Amino acid sequence: MTPIGAQPTPFLLSVEGLTVSFDGFKAVNDLSFYVDENEIRVIIGPNGAGKTTVLDLICGKTKATAGSITFRDKELTRMSESQIVLAGVGRKFQTPSIYEDLTVFENLEISYPRGRSVWGALTFKRDAAVRERVAEVAEIIFLKDKLHERGAFLSHGQKQWLEIGMLLIQEPDLLMLDEPVAGMSVSERIKTAELLRTIIKDRSVLVIEHDMKFVEDIAHKVTVLHQGRILSEGSMEKVQSDPKVIEVYLGH
Ligand SMILES: Nc1ncnc2c1ncn2[C@@H]1O[C@H](COP(=O)(O)OP(=O)(O)OP(=O)(O)O)[C@@H](O)[C@H]1O
Numbered sequence: 217m218t219p220i221g222a223q224p225t226p227f228l229l230s231v232e233g234l235t236v237s238f239d240g241f242k243a244v245n246d247l248s249f250y251v252d253e254n255e256i257r258v259i260i261g262p263n264g265a266g267k268t269t270v271l272d273l274i275c276g277k278t279k280a281t282a283g284s285i286t287f288r289d290k291e292l293t294r295m296s297e298s299q300i301v302l303a304g305v306g307r308k309f310q311t312p313s314i315y316e317d318l319t320v321f322e323n324l325e326i327s328y329p330r331g332r333s334v335w336g337a338l339t340f341k342r343d344a345a346v347r348e349r350v351a352e353v354a355e356i357i358f359l360k361d362k363l364h365e366r367g368a369f370l371s372h373g374q375k376q377w378l379e380i381g382m383l384l385i386q387e388p389d390l391l392m393l394d395e396p397v398a399g400m401s402v403s404e405r406i407k408t409a410e411l412l413r414t415i416i417k418d419r420s421v422l423v424i425e426h427d428m429k430f431v432e433d434i435a436h437k438v439t440v441l442h443q444g445r446i447l448s449e450g451s452m453e454k455v456q457s458d459p460k461v462i463e464v465y466l467g468h
Protein backbone atom coordinates (compact mmCIF):
# COMPACT_ATOMS: atom_id res chain seq x y z
CA MET A 217 0.00 0.00 0.00
CA THR A 218 1.29 3.44 -0.89
CA PRO A 219 1.17 5.76 2.11
CA ILE A 220 -0.80 8.96 1.65
CA GLY A 221 1.42 11.69 0.27
CA ALA A 222 4.06 9.41 -1.29
CA GLN A 223 3.78 10.09 -5.01
CA PRO A 224 5.84 8.10 -7.50
CA THR A 225 8.65 10.26 -8.92
CA PRO A 226 11.11 9.75 -11.77
CA PHE A 227 13.88 9.62 -9.15
CA LEU A 228 14.97 6.64 -7.09
CA LEU A 229 15.31 8.89 -4.05
CA SER A 230 13.74 12.29 -3.42
CA VAL A 231 14.73 14.17 -0.29
CA GLU A 232 12.61 17.27 0.27
CA GLY A 233 12.73 19.90 2.99
CA LEU A 234 14.56 17.46 5.25
CA THR A 235 15.31 18.93 8.66
CA VAL A 236 16.54 17.49 11.93
CA SER A 237 16.96 19.50 15.05
CA PHE A 238 19.05 18.33 18.01
CA ASP A 239 18.10 20.49 21.00
CA GLY A 240 17.38 23.40 18.70
CA PHE A 241 20.52 22.91 16.55
CA LYS A 242 19.59 22.12 12.96
CA ALA A 243 22.19 19.57 11.83
CA VAL A 244 20.24 19.18 8.56
CA ASN A 245 18.28 22.23 7.53
CA ASP A 246 15.58 22.23 4.85
CA LEU A 247 17.62 19.97 2.58
CA SER A 248 16.36 18.84 -0.83
CA PHE A 249 18.15 16.62 -3.34
CA TYR A 250 17.24 13.95 -5.85
CA VAL A 251 19.12 10.78 -6.82
CA ASP A 252 18.55 9.08 -10.18
CA GLU A 253 18.48 5.35 -10.89
CA ASN A 254 22.01 3.99 -11.54
CA GLU A 255 23.60 7.16 -10.23
CA ILE A 256 26.67 7.49 -8.04
CA ARG A 257 26.06 10.59 -5.92
CA VAL A 258 28.78 11.83 -3.63
CA ILE A 259 28.13 14.09 -0.66
CA ILE A 260 31.11 16.18 0.37
CA GLY A 261 31.57 19.00 2.84
CA PRO A 262 33.50 20.08 5.93
CA ASN A 263 33.44 18.18 9.24
CA GLY A 264 30.12 18.62 10.99
CA ALA A 265 28.31 19.65 7.79
CA GLY A 266 25.60 17.06 8.43
CA LYS A 267 26.67 14.39 5.91
CA THR A 268 26.47 11.37 8.21
CA THR A 269 23.24 12.72 9.69
CA VAL A 270 21.68 12.67 6.20
CA LEU A 271 22.48 8.95 5.91
CA ASP A 272 21.16 8.39 9.46
CA LEU A 273 17.89 10.05 8.42
CA ILE A 274 17.55 8.04 5.19
CA CYS A 275 18.17 4.69 6.91
CA GLY A 276 15.80 5.57 9.77
CA LYS A 277 18.43 5.62 12.52
CA THR A 278 17.53 9.25 13.21
CA LYS A 279 13.99 10.58 12.87
CA ALA A 280 13.44 13.75 10.86
CA THR A 281 11.95 16.82 12.50
CA ALA A 282 10.42 17.84 9.15
CA GLY A 283 10.51 16.95 5.48
CA SER A 284 10.11 13.85 3.38
CA ILE A 285 12.32 11.08 2.01
CA THR A 286 10.64 9.30 -0.88
CA PHE A 287 12.24 6.08 -2.11
CA ARG A 288 10.41 4.78 -5.19
CA ASP A 289 6.80 5.01 -3.92
CA LYS A 290 7.63 4.69 -0.23
CA GLU A 291 7.84 7.44 2.35
CA LEU A 292 10.83 6.42 4.46
CA THR A 293 10.30 8.95 7.26
CA ARG A 294 7.28 6.87 8.34
CA MET A 295 9.15 3.57 8.37
CA SER A 296 11.33 1.73 10.90
CA GLU A 297 15.01 0.96 10.25
CA SER A 298 14.25 -2.69 9.45
CA GLN A 299 11.38 -1.78 7.12
CA ILE A 300 13.74 0.58 5.29
CA VAL A 301 16.28 -2.25 4.83
CA LEU A 302 13.53 -4.50 3.46
CA ALA A 303 12.44 -1.70 1.12
CA GLY A 304 15.90 -1.92 -0.46
CA VAL A 305 18.17 0.57 1.28
CA GLY A 306 21.53 -0.73 2.52
CA ARG A 307 23.85 1.37 4.66
CA LYS A 308 27.48 0.88 5.56
CA PHE A 309 28.87 2.68 8.58
CA GLN A 310 32.34 4.22 8.84
CA THR A 311 34.02 1.31 10.64
CA PRO A 312 33.77 -2.19 9.19
CA SER A 313 31.52 -4.49 11.20
CA ILE A 314 32.25 -7.92 9.81
CA TYR A 315 32.43 -11.11 11.88
CA GLU A 316 36.17 -11.55 12.45
CA ASP A 317 35.87 -15.21 13.51
CA LEU A 318 33.91 -16.21 10.43
CA THR A 319 35.34 -16.77 6.97
CA VAL A 320 34.59 -14.52 4.01
CA PHE A 321 32.17 -17.18 2.75
CA GLU A 322 30.39 -17.35 6.10
CA ASN A 323 30.20 -13.58 6.45
CA LEU A 324 28.49 -13.37 3.05
CA GLU A 325 26.29 -16.38 3.69
CA ILE A 326 25.06 -14.99 7.01
CA SER A 327 24.00 -11.82 5.19
CA TYR A 328 22.03 -13.69 2.54
CA PRO A 329 18.41 -12.49 2.92
CA ARG A 330 16.96 -15.95 3.54
CA GLY A 331 18.75 -16.27 6.85
CA ARG A 332 18.14 -12.99 8.54
CA SER A 333 18.30 -14.29 12.11
CA VAL A 334 21.74 -15.39 13.25
CA TRP A 335 20.45 -18.85 14.21
CA GLY A 336 18.73 -19.37 10.86
CA ALA A 337 21.73 -18.13 8.93
CA LEU A 338 24.14 -20.48 10.68
CA THR A 339 22.03 -23.58 10.26
CA PHE A 340 20.23 -23.28 6.95
CA LYS A 341 21.18 -25.61 4.17
CA ARG A 342 23.87 -24.24 1.91
CA ASP A 343 22.07 -24.84 -1.30
CA ALA A 344 23.50 -24.13 -4.71
CA ALA A 345 21.72 -20.80 -5.10
CA VAL A 346 23.35 -19.35 -2.01
CA ARG A 347 26.80 -20.62 -2.98
CA GLU A 348 26.38 -19.18 -6.43
CA ARG A 349 25.35 -15.76 -5.11
CA VAL A 350 28.21 -15.77 -2.57
CA ALA A 351 30.65 -16.57 -5.38
CA GLU A 352 29.26 -13.76 -7.55
CA VAL A 353 29.53 -11.21 -4.76
CA ALA A 354 33.00 -12.44 -3.73
CA GLU A 355 34.17 -11.83 -7.28
CA ILE A 356 32.77 -8.28 -7.33
CA ILE A 357 34.49 -7.44 -4.03
CA PHE A 358 37.85 -8.95 -5.10
CA LEU A 359 37.72 -11.72 -2.49
CA LYS A 360 37.00 -14.80 -4.56
CA ASP A 361 40.39 -16.27 -3.66
CA LYS A 362 39.82 -15.51 0.04
CA LEU A 363 36.50 -17.28 0.59
CA HIS A 364 37.94 -19.49 3.33
CA GLU A 365 40.04 -16.80 5.02
CA ARG A 366 38.81 -15.63 8.41
CA GLY A 367 37.67 -12.02 8.60
CA ALA A 368 40.36 -11.27 11.17
CA PHE A 369 43.11 -11.99 8.62
CA LEU A 370 41.85 -9.58 5.97
CA SER A 371 43.46 -6.19 5.39
CA HIS A 372 41.50 -3.09 6.40
CA GLY A 373 40.55 -2.51 2.75
CA GLN A 374 39.44 -6.12 2.27
CA LYS A 375 37.28 -5.83 5.40
CA GLN A 376 35.62 -2.74 3.93
CA TRP A 377 34.96 -4.62 0.68
CA LEU A 378 33.58 -7.59 2.59
CA GLU A 379 31.15 -5.34 4.39
CA ILE A 380 30.05 -3.88 1.08
CA GLY A 381 29.60 -7.48 -0.12
CA MET A 382 27.46 -8.27 2.93
CA LEU A 383 25.15 -5.45 1.88
CA LEU A 384 25.28 -6.36 -1.83
CA ILE A 385 24.13 -9.89 -1.19
CA GLN A 386 20.84 -8.38 -0.01
CA GLU A 387 20.56 -6.66 -3.42
CA PRO A 388 19.69 -3.16 -2.20
CA ASP A 389 18.42 -0.66 -4.77
CA LEU A 390 20.21 2.10 -2.89
CA LEU A 391 23.54 1.52 -1.19
CA MET A 392 24.87 4.20 1.16
CA LEU A 393 28.55 4.28 2.11
CA ASP A 394 30.12 6.58 4.69
CA GLU A 395 33.78 7.26 3.84
CA PRO A 396 34.41 3.84 2.25
CA VAL A 397 38.04 4.49 1.26
CA ALA A 398 39.23 6.02 4.54
CA GLY A 399 42.40 4.18 5.57
CA MET A 400 42.75 2.43 2.20
CA SER A 401 45.90 2.32 0.08
CA VAL A 402 45.94 4.05 -3.32
CA SER A 403 45.54 0.74 -5.17
CA GLU A 404 42.64 -0.25 -2.91
CA ARG A 405 40.98 3.10 -3.64
CA ILE A 406 41.28 2.51 -7.38
CA LYS A 407 39.75 -0.96 -6.97
CA THR A 408 36.94 0.44 -4.82
CA ALA A 409 36.09 2.91 -7.60
CA GLU A 410 35.99 -0.03 -10.02
CA LEU A 411 33.73 -1.93 -7.58
CA LEU A 412 31.27 0.96 -7.40
CA ARG A 413 31.16 1.27 -11.19
CA THR A 414 30.31 -2.44 -11.39
CA ILE A 415 27.55 -2.41 -8.81
CA ILE A 416 25.62 0.65 -10.03
CA LYS A 417 24.48 -1.32 -13.07
CA ASP A 418 21.73 -2.61 -10.78
CA ARG A 419 21.30 0.22 -8.27
CA SER A 420 22.25 3.71 -7.11
CA VAL A 421 24.97 4.54 -4.63
CA LEU A 422 25.14 7.45 -2.20
CA VAL A 423 28.67 7.98 -0.92
CA ILE A 424 30.14 10.37 1.62
CA GLU A 425 33.82 10.98 0.96
CA HIS A 426 36.62 13.41 1.71
CA ASP A 427 39.17 12.01 -0.78
CA MET A 428 38.77 14.32 -3.77
CA LYS A 429 40.70 12.10 -6.17
CA PHE A 430 38.29 9.27 -5.38
CA VAL A 431 35.28 11.58 -5.67
CA GLU A 432 36.49 12.70 -9.09
CA ASP A 433 36.85 9.05 -10.14
CA ILE A 434 33.35 7.96 -9.17
CA ALA A 435 30.88 10.83 -8.89
CA HIS A 436 28.20 11.37 -11.48
CA LYS A 437 27.07 14.32 -9.41
CA VAL A 438 28.34 15.93 -6.22
CA THR A 439 26.28 17.55 -3.46
CA VAL A 440 28.24 19.88 -1.22
CA LEU A 441 26.83 20.28 2.27
CA HIS A 442 27.64 23.08 4.67
CA GLN A 443 25.85 23.68 7.96
CA GLY A 444 23.12 21.23 7.03
CA ARG A 445 22.30 22.94 3.73
CA ILE A 446 23.35 22.57 0.11
CA LEU A 447 26.21 24.89 -0.72
CA SER A 448 26.61 23.71 -4.29
CA GLU A 449 25.54 20.81 -6.49
CA GLY A 450 26.41 19.46 -9.91
CA SER A 451 29.31 17.86 -11.73
CA MET A 452 32.66 17.56 -9.94
CA GLU A 453 34.02 20.17 -12.34
CA LYS A 454 31.25 22.60 -11.47
CA VAL A 455 31.49 22.27 -7.69
CA GLN A 456 35.30 22.29 -7.73
CA SER A 457 35.34 25.68 -9.40
CA ASP A 458 32.53 27.13 -7.28
CA PRO A 459 34.07 29.95 -5.18
CA LYS A 460 31.74 29.16 -2.24
CA VAL A 461 33.00 25.56 -2.17
CA ILE A 462 36.63 26.65 -2.41
CA GLU A 463 36.10 29.06 0.46
CA VAL A 464 34.46 26.69 2.95
CA TYR A 465 35.91 23.35 1.95
CA LEU A 466 38.35 22.76 -0.89
CA GLY A 467 40.59 25.71 -0.13
CA HIS A 468 41.64 24.25 3.25
N1 LIG B 1 22.54 12.47 17.64
C1 LIG B 1 23.04 13.72 17.68
N2 LIG B 1 22.78 14.55 18.70
C2 LIG B 1 23.26 15.80 18.74
N3 LIG B 1 24.03 16.35 17.77
C3 LIG B 1 24.33 15.55 16.72
C4 LIG B 1 23.86 14.21 16.61
N4 LIG B 1 24.31 13.68 15.43
C5 LIG B 1 25.05 14.66 14.85
N5 LIG B 1 25.05 15.78 15.62
C6 LIG B 1 25.71 17.04 15.27
O1 LIG B 1 25.29 17.39 13.98
C7 LIG B 1 26.37 17.97 13.23
C8 LIG B 1 26.56 17.20 11.95
O2 LIG B 1 27.21 15.97 12.27
P1 LIG B 1 27.54 14.88 11.17
O3 LIG B 1 28.12 13.73 11.90
O4 LIG B 1 26.36 14.63 10.33
O5 LIG B 1 28.67 15.62 10.32
P2 LIG B 1 29.53 15.09 9.09
O6 LIG B 1 29.28 16.03 7.96
O7 LIG B 1 29.28 13.65 8.87
O8 LIG B 1 31.03 15.34 9.61
P3 LIG B 1 32.39 14.46 9.41
O9 LIG B 1 32.95 14.86 8.08
O10 LIG B 1 33.25 14.93 10.52
O11 LIG B 1 32.04 13.01 9.50
C9 LIG B 1 27.56 18.00 14.17
O12 LIG B 1 27.63 19.27 14.77
C10 LIG B 1 27.23 16.94 15.18
O13 LIG B 1 27.83 17.20 16.40
Ligand SMILES: [Mg+2]
Pocket residue numbers: 267268269
Ligand atom coordinates in the same frame (compact mmCIF):
# COMPACT_ATOMS: atom_id res chain seq x y z
MG1 LIG C 1 30.45 11.91 9.05
